[in-house]
Amino acid sequence: xxxxxxxxxxxxxxxxxxxxxxxxxxxxxxxxxxxxxxxxxxxxxxxxxxxxxxxxxxxxxxxxxxxxxxxxxxxxxxxxxxxxxxxxxxxxxxxxxxxxxxxxxxxxxxxxxxxxxxxxxxxxxx
Amino acid sequence: xxxxxxxxxxxxxxxxxxxxxxxxxxxxxxxxxxxxxxxxxxxxxxxxxxxxxxxxxxxxxxxxxxxxxxxxxxxxxxxxxxxxxxxxxxxxxxxxxxxxxxxxxxxxxxxxxxxxxxxxxxxxxx
Numbered sequence: 001x002x003x004x005x006x007x008x009x010x011x012x013x014x015x016x017x018x019x020x021x022x023x024x025x026x027x028x029x030x031x032x033x034x035x036x037x038x039x040x041x042x043x044x045x046x047x048x049x050x051x052x053x054x055x056x057x058x059x060x061x062x063x064x065x066x067x068x069x070x071x072x073x074x075x076x077x078x079x080x081x082x083x084x085x086x087x088x089x090x091x092x093x094x095x096x097x098x099x100x101x102x103x104x105x106x107x108x109x110x111x112x113x114x115x116x117x118x119x120x121x122x123x124x125x126x
Numbered sequence: 127x128x129x130x131x132x133x134x135x136x137x138x139x140x141x142x143x144x145x146x147x148x149x150x151x152x153x154x155x156x157x158x159x160x161x162x163x164x165x166x167x168x169x170x171x172x173x174x175x176x177x178x179x180x181x182x183x184x185x186x187x188x189x190x191x192x193x194x195x196x197x198x199x200x201x202x203x204x205x206x207x208x209x210x211x212x213x214x215x216x217x218x219x220x221x222x223x224x225x226x227x228x229x230x231x232x233x234x235x236x237x238x239x240x241x242x243x244x245x246x247x248x249x250x251x252x
Contacts, residue, residue, distance in 0.1 A: 006244065006246070041201040043203065044202075071196075071223070071225065073225040073242035073244075074244055075167040075241070075243060076167070076168040078168050078240075080225035081225070082197050082199075097197070098199065099199040099206035099207070101206060101242075115201070116199035116201045116204065116205065116206040116227075117199050118132065118201050120132070
């Protein structure tokens with residue numbers, strides 16, 4: 001199998017950010033390989049496997065969401081990218097600026113994801 | 127030993143970027159733990175240990191350099207940050223926008239560094 005190209009990886013990042021903005025938890029989890037690991041934020045402990053990952057994203061499923069890619073860097077089989085995610089639930093809206101680091105398999109599914117952010121990076125919009 | 131604080135990590139990133147801008151290869155390597163790993167760019171193969179790391183940075187020692195931190199995210203014992211490095215040698219100047227991912231030991235020395243960039247991120251200024 002070949003390594004994913006930079007175009008494959010850029011498309012996989014876009015697919016992930018689109019799913020986080022508009023998709024169900026299952027659609028987000030489908031961006032990941034079956035036995036992928038996911039840690040969000042880094043330091044909080046890693047999840048493993050699509051079921052655990054889907055459960056994590058089910059927490060945002062009922063919120064209105066928006067994602068915006070700021071900077072994307074691709075190297076080898078990995079990517080690091082700065083993006084902003086906005087989540088609205090009831091009358092509250094929260095914006096978080098995150099740097100995600102991902103590796104990908106030959107089909108450009110996410111094999112690991114680590115999200116760098118802490119409470120200083122969270123902004124209450126209302 | 128305690129984990130480094132977010133302030134310790136922010137200072138360590140600043141020290142590293144200052145050393146890349148103004149320091150000798152030895153001063154840059156001093157930001158790393160003795161048995162640290164370093165891969166720049168990701169996919170090119172990792173170096174291990176301060177001697178190999180110092181050798182890597184000796185290639186830029188004679189250039190005029192500048193670094194600018196764009197975005198820093200800290201989580202757990204790690205950091206991911208977008209920065210721009212400009213290198214001038216003879217009549218040529220090159221600018222590269224990079225996302226670095228680092229882990230740190232309890233003394234906030236770099237234990238691993240992975241630099242995400244590829245040839246698309248290199249801009250010839252002259």
